[in-house]
Amino acid sequence: MNTKRTQSGLPFMKMHGLGNDFVVIDAREGDDPVTPALARALGDRHRGVGFDQLAVIRPAQGADFTLDFWNNDGTRAGACGNATRCVSDYMMRQLGRESVTLVTERGHLSAIRRDDGMVSVNMGAPILEAAQIPILPGIDPAHLPLGGDPIAVGMGNPHCVFFVDDAEAVEVDRQGPVIEHDPLFPERTNVEFASVIGPDHLRMRVWERGTGITLACGSGTCATAVAAQLRGLTGKRVLVEVDGGQLEIDWRDDGVWMTGPTAHVFDATLTQDFLDAI
Numbered sequence: 001m002n003t004k005r006t007q008s009g010l011p012f013m014k015m016h017g018l019g020n021d022f023v024v025i026d027a028r029e030g031d032d033p034v035t036p037a038l039a040r041a042l043g044d045r046h047r048g049v050g051f052d053q054l055a056v057i058r059p060a061q062g063a064d065f066t067l068d069f070w071n072n073d074g075t076r077a078g079a080c081g082n083a084t085r086c087v088s089d090y091m092m093r094q095l096g097r098e099s100v101t102l103v104t105e106r107g108h109l110s111a112i113r114r115d116d117g118m119v120s121v122n123m124g125a126p127i128l129e130a131a132q133i134p135i136l137p138g139i140d141p142a143h144l145p146l147g148g149d150p151i152a153v154g155m156g157n158p159h160c161v162f163f164v165d166d167a168e169a170v171e172v173d174r175q176g177p178v179i180e181h182d183p184l185f186p187e188r189t190n191v192e193f194a195s196v197i198g199p200d201h202l203r204m205r206v207w208e209r210g211t212g213i214t215l216a217c218g219s220g221t222c223a224t225a226v227a228a229q230l231r232g233l234t235g236k237r238v239l240v241e242v243d244g245g246q247l248e249i250d251w252r253d254d255g256v257w258m259t260g261p262t263a264h265v266f267d268a269t270l271t272q273d274f275l276d277a278i
């Protein structure tokens with residue numbers, strides 16, 4: 001399917017990874033049609049389609065495709081693990097292959113289909129330097145000066161991970177937006193609340209920058225697994241329970257691998273009337 005914008009509308013796909021849902025526009029041919037206003041209008045669950053993230057596939061040099069991410073408030077995101085899995089699955093099917101390479105804002109990534117049908121993405125090495133996450137200069141990412149002693153980890157986007165006794169008890173909708181907008185984070189932050197179930201098992205709930213509570217956040221599970229390992233709470237391979245299911249995270253020498261399911265729900269076309277009203 002080619003989502004070239006025409007007088008008759010704009011084709012799109014709806015996908016999700018563990019209930020973290022996406023509109024995907026394949027703009028490999030034709031112009032990239034996405035603006036902040038289009039992202040907000042399309043992301044409106046009442047007057048548009050609704051999504052946690054919008055992913056746009058574009059051509060790439062030196063990789064199979066480029067992938068850009070938008071939040072439903074119209075801001076850009078540098079990484080989205082679940083959308084990367086879903087779109088990689090779509091591209092593997094389209095190219096008749098079991099692996100693909102892609103370019104995102106954070107650089108080159110790769111994905112493979114496992115024998116059990118799950119898709120694994122190498123999300124790259126975690127970013128642990130203040131300026132690159134980013135957090136304010138002079139602050140130690142390993143111990144942020146906030147109540148609860150959170151840790152900042154970058155996965156191409158910023159994450160602030162809190163380890164708590166019981167993630168179920170956290171008022172994510174109240175605490176999340178306060179941390180998202182804390183001045184420590186010049187580009188705001190995604191916020192994770194995690195509790196340790198066992199040496200290779202975490203429970204995590206998330207408040208996503210630019211979106212709010214979601215059922216899963218792939219980059220957030222990677223950041224949380226990295227943070228847990230750095231704090232000596234788990235090993236490098238963990239199963240992370242999110243509201244929408246489970247993701248397997250494996251922090252290897254070549255990057256943080258994230259494995260989980262993908263779902264391509266439907267294809268449809270935005271009407272020209274909808275586009276003209278933006």
Ligand SMILES: N[C@H](CCC[C@H](N)C(=O)O)C(=O)O
Nearest residue numbers: 077080081082157217218219
């Ligand atoms: N749901 C995404 C993360 C979106 C991150 C976005 N909210 C940001 O502004 O960084 C994931 O699976 O990794």
